Every structure is written in C-alpha cells, then in structure tokens.
Amino acid sequence: MAKNPRILIPLTLLLILTILSPITAIPPETLTNAAETLQNSGYIAMSLTLNENANSLLSETTSATIFAPPDLIFAHFGQPSLSLVQYHFSPLIFSSSSLRSLITRTRIPTMLSDHYLVITSTSSSNHISINNVRVTDSPVFDDGILAVYGVENFFDPDFRVADAPAPNGGGNGCRKVNGGDHGAFHDAGNVLISRGYSVMASFLNLQLLGLGFEESQSQSQRNGLTIFAPVDEVMVDYSDRFPDYPSLFLRHVLPCKVSLNELVSIENGSVLSVGTFLNGFRVNVTRSGVTLKANEVNIVFPDMYYSDWLVIHGISDVISVLELEEDFDESDDDLSEPISPVGSSRGPDGDL
Incomplete structure (x- = not known):
C-alpha cells in the first residue's frame, strides 16, 4: 500500500521562510x-578589473564564478580586452567540490x-585544471x-578539445543509476545549508524517505536523483x-541523474523533458547559448x-506549476516517465 505523504513543518523552516527577501542580482556588497x-590576496589587477566591469558583466546574473590570473601575468600581457575578461567570468557559481566533480572535457x-571553458584535469589529478591552466584548490x-x-x-x-563522450544510458541525457x-x-x-539553500535542505531531510528510499532497500534497488x-x-x-509543500518539493525532484x-x-x-515525482508534471531543461534553464528558471x-x-x-527561482500534463506518450523511454509521488493512487510498480 502506498504511504500517505506527511510534510513535517519544523519551526526552523518556518523561521527561515519568514525572514527571507528575494535577491534579483549580485548584491553590491558582495562585489565590494x-x-x-582580491586586492588583499595579491590579485590587485583583477580587483581593479572587477570594479571596472562589474556593472556591465554581472548586472543581469544572480551568481557567478570569476577566474583571476595573478598580477605578474597582467604585467606581462598588459590590460586584457573586454572579450578576454568575459572569458574569465562564468554566469554559474562553482564550489571547489563541484569543480572537482566535473569530468574531463566538461564545458563551463x-x-x-x-x-566555453573546458575541464582538462582528470579524476586521478590532484588539482583542478581548466584549458590546461591550473586553478587554485580553494x-x-x-x-x-x-x-x-x-x-x-x-x-x-581559442582553446579546443574533442567533445566529451555522450553520457551512458538512456540517450536522452537523463541517466538512471544504481546505488545510494x-x-x-x-x-x-x-x-x-552552507550555500544558502536551507529551505530545500529541510525538505530534503524530511521527504526523501517517502520517495522510495527506505532503509530496507539495498543500494542496487535505489535509482539516482536530480534535485533542483x-x-x-x-x-x-x-x-x-x-x-x-508536497507539490513544491516533489516537482523539483527527477527520478534520474542529470x-x-x-x-x-x-x-x-533543444529541450530535455523529464518527468518528476509530482504526478503529471515535467521539467523541461533547455540551453540557449550559455544560459541553462529548467522550465524557464535559470540554473x-x-x-x-x-x-x-x-x-x-x-x-x-521556484519552478511554478502552470499546468500539469495529463497525457504521456506510452512509447517514451522509461527514463522520462514520471514516478508516482508517495500517497498517489498508484504503487511503485504502477498497480492500483
């Protein structure tokens, strides 16, 4: 029998939700x-470059990663062109662990x-390199x-490498993997929590046992997950x-790894369309140039x-529910079929 979903609302989650205010751009104090x-760490030239170009480069993004050459390199090559500065700014933020997780030839x-920048370090490397240039470990x-x-x-x-091999499994960019x-x-x-996503952390801790990840399951019985x-x-x-709350959490979780x-x-x-744990709801992942979106929300x-x-x-932003898709093509690959959420009228195998 399918379990009845229950959303526990801890006081800390309510407090988090009530004290927050939206961020629409990188705050000026962050740039300052x-x-x-940078200036205090020996990157004076990049500090000046950031001050001069922040408004033009970062005014329309809510996060970013900057790669800063040392002052000696600036002194040797002179002031870089705007296009070269742009090449050292990414509209995505990367922690050191997320950079290390990227496989060789992943494009940034x-x-x-x-x-694009290209990851050139390998899984066996003891450091991160991009375009064959070493990056600081932290x-x-x-x-x-x-x-x-x-x-x-x-x-x-102008750095180029061969494209990364196509992902294994499925062929549609959404992989089902075992383990966990x-x-x-x-x-x-x-x-x-450490990166400013405490609300989703609370949902994660409260809900994933209800998505079929019971303690009694072996690792080989558990499928991969993607969470937005x-x-x-x-x-x-x-x-x-x-x-x-149930819809809010379930529509942000995919039953496979992307x-x-x-x-x-x-x-x-093009579009990668994947069903979510919210019955009848799909996430459409798109790429337009360097911009990655999930249902028109920036990644x-x-x-x-x-x-x-x-x-x-x-x-x-939150992925909104505009209209649940009621009908699905029965011939679709099972990687893109939605999984019935806990408490729906269907069991884990689709039985009533």
Whole structure:
C-alpha cells in the first residue's frame, strides 16, 4: 500500500521562510567584498578589473564564478580586452567540490558568447585544471553568490578539445543509476545549508524517505536523483502555504541523474523533458547559448552537490506549476516517465 505523504513543518523552516527577501542580482556588497579580498590576496589587477566591469558583466546574473590570473601575468600581457575578461567570468557559481566533480572535457559557460571553458584535469589529478591552466584548490573568495579562483595564466579563448563522450544510458541525457545511501542525504543537506539553500535542505531531510528510499532497500534497488533547489530568498512566498509543500518539493525532484555534463551537452535551442515525482508534471531543461534553464528558471549553481547517484543544482527561482500534463506518450523511454509521488493512487510498480 502506498504511504500517505506527511510534510513535517519544523519551526526552523518556518523561521527561515519568514525572514527571507528575494535577491534579483549580485548584491553590491558582495562585489565590494570580492574586490577587497582580491586586492588583499595579491590579485590587485583583477580587483581593479572587477570594479571596472562589474556593472556591465554581472548586472543581469544572480551568481557567478570569476577566474583571476595573478598580477605578474597582467604585467606581462598588459590590460586584457573586454572579450578576454568575459572569458574569465562564468554566469554559474562553482564550489571547489563541484569543480572537482566535473569530468574531463566538461564545458563551463562563460560571459563571452559561444565560448566555453573546458575541464582538462582528470579524476586521478590532484588539482583542478581548466584549458590546461591550473586553478587554485580553494577559492580566493566565496560567499555562496560569487566565487573567485586564482589561475596561473589567462585562458586562451581559442582553446579546443574533442567533445566529451555522450553520457551512458538512456540517450536522452537523463541517466538512471544504481546505488545510494542515506549518508548522502545528510551530506547533501549540509551542503545546501552552507550555500544558502536551507529551505530545500529541510525538505530534503524530511521527504526523501517517502520517495522510495527506505532503509530496507539495498543500494542496487535505489535509482539516482536530480534535485533542483531554489535559493532561500525566493521561497519566502511559500512560508504560509502549507498545503503546497508536497507539490513544491516533489516537482523539483527527477527520478534520474542529470549532471552539468549532461546539461551542457543539450544541443543549443533543444529541450530535455523529464518527468518528476509530482504526478503529471515535467521539467523541461533547455540551453540557449550559455544560459541553462529548467522550465524557464535559470540554473545558477550546477552540481552544487554531486555523488555517483545524486546531483543537486541551485536555481534562481521556484519552478511554478502552470499546468500539469495529463497525457504521456506510452512509447517514451522509461527514463522520462514520471514516478508516482508517495500517497498517489498508484504503487511503485504502477498497480492500483
């Protein structure tokens, strides 16, 4: 018999939701703090470059990653062109762990149109490299909105490597993988809290046991998951909408794994459509140039948490329910079929 979903509402979750206010752009104090940290850390030239170009490059993004060459490189090559500066700014934020999770030849979008950075370090490397340029192991600055890493040299915009191999399984960019344990849920929740996604962390800890991840299951019986996590500030509108909590959580969870490597492999202008744990609701992932979106919501922190079977992407807003799709093509690959949420009239195998 299917379980009846129950959303527990801890006081801490209510407090988080009631004190938040929306963020629509990178706050000026973040840019100021980043520039000061760069200056104090020996990246004076990039500090000045950030001050000069922040308004033009970062005014329309809610997060970013900057790669900063040292002053000696600036002195050797002179003041870089605007296009070269754009190539060192990404509209996505990456923690050091998320950078390390990216496989070789994964492309990272940049502010320079139609140009990507490329991960060149391997899984056996003891450091991160992009475009064959070494990146500092930890960020020079990271406040959860903006991350800045030091790099040994300027990136070459003409750098090219062969495309990464197509992801295994499914062929549609959504992989079902086996494995998983509840320790990953706890670790993922801690990462979410540390990065400003505390509300989704609370939902994660309260709900995943109801999505078929019981303790009695072996790892081989558990499928992979992808979670789209809205940043705390955009969750404030849901603070008093308790009946919406099940839908709010379930529509942000996919029953398979879609990492950044799969996201950037989506052809420009095409759509990856995947069913969610909310019965009848699908997420359409699109790529337009360097912009990645899930149902028109920007993906701003890809691979915020990454494991063999679980990946979490930070997004800039809540994925809204406009219209549930009632009919599905029975011939669709099972990777894109929705899984009935806990408490629906269907069991895990579709039986009534």
